[in-house]
Amino acid sequence: MEAAASPPVEPVELECRLCLATLRDEAEGLEAQLCFPCNCRAPVHHGCLLQWQRAQEQFLEQHSFDEAQARMNTCEVCGARLMLGEARPKPQLGAAVCRAQGGTGKVALRRIPTLSRATRNFSDFSAADGQKLDVLEQDATGEFFRVRAVRAARYRGEGITAVAEGWIRHVYLDWQCESTQTQSWLPPPRMPPAFPGEGAERVEALSAAETAPDSTLRDHDER
Ligand SMILES: [Zn+2]
Ligand SMILES: [Zn+2]
Incomplete structure (x- = not known):
């Protein structure tokens, strides 16, 4: 399952920008993987991002559903839409x-x-x-x-x-x-x-x- 066939490359220690750790505690599979959901150069654990999104939703739901949705789907740092596992859709017109x-x-x-x-x-x-x-x-x-x-x-x-x-x-x-x-x-x-x-x-x-x-x-x- 793990891709071990790639040639030995000097490993780069990437840290999750939310938990500041390389490995996510007690997480495995997809949740433990580092991903790049926006335009930020620093990655984030899939699980950490889902946790952050749930927190946004709970915190903001009482004020405005639209705003909660918007916030949980937008990176606070670079402003890009957060895309998990899907390709970023291109606008029909540039x-x-x-x-x-x-x-x-x-x-x-x-x-x-x-x-x-x-x-x-x-x-x-x-x-x-x-x-x-x-x-x-x-x-x-x-x-x-x-x-x-x-x-x-x-x-x-x-x-x-x-x-x-x-x-x-x-x-x-x-x-x-x-x-x-x-x-x-x-x-x-x-x-x-x-x-x-x-x-x-x-x-x-x-x-x-x-x-x-x-x-x-x-x-x-x-x-
Ligand atoms: Zn993390
Ligand atoms: Zn970003």
């Missing part, structure tokens, strides 16, 4: 455009994918309306996307940052492709749009864009 839908003209990225508006969930950075975002991955519910913004404005305070990463709700993203194709894999919004009526108008605008393509290009003259 880029999208931020649509702030009024307000301040900016959308703050979040450290974890959550519907909670508690300030601790927002990252320090925000994407500007019309800003192109690299799409890195989608959360388990499909509601959120983890994006990378180049030269994003700071959410609090002055200045910009070279690169910012975080989660954003899909209602704030415009996909640069045919709307029918996009609609099939986007989940329905779980909360109403930030400004009433905007969602319905946007769907109509997307269909109308096929007959009036120039209206969709007005924000993209920087090519």
Whole structure:
């Protein structure tokens, strides 16, 4: 069962970043294995991660189920979705455009994918309306996307940052492709749009864009 056939390599002592041990006490099989469920370079025991996830769920369930789900499935350190034993699904499209839908003209990225508006969930950075975002991955519910913004404005305070990463709700993203194709894999919004009526108008605008393509290009003259 154990893979002993590989050539003798100088063993690297990897430690679990949660229990700080190489071996997990009283654990065997899958639970004792070190794994890399996110983008962090330090591994974690499969069993330690499951224990941490259960703790998150118990602690947060009383506040918000969505937030508990989001937290237990996101690495607190690197912000990536935690994937245990499954391949990280790639987003169907690699880029999208931020649509702030009024307000301040900016959308703050979040450290974890959550519907909670508690300030601790927002990252320090925000994407500007019309800003192109690299799409890195989608959360388990499909509601959120983890994006990378180049030269994003700071959410609090002055200045910009070279690169910012975080989660954003899909209602704030415009996909640069045919709307029918996009609609099939986007989940329905779980909360109403930030400004009433905007969602319905946007769907109509997307269909109308096929007959009036120039209206969709007005924000993209920087090519
Ligand atoms: Zn451990
Ligand atoms: Zn991580």
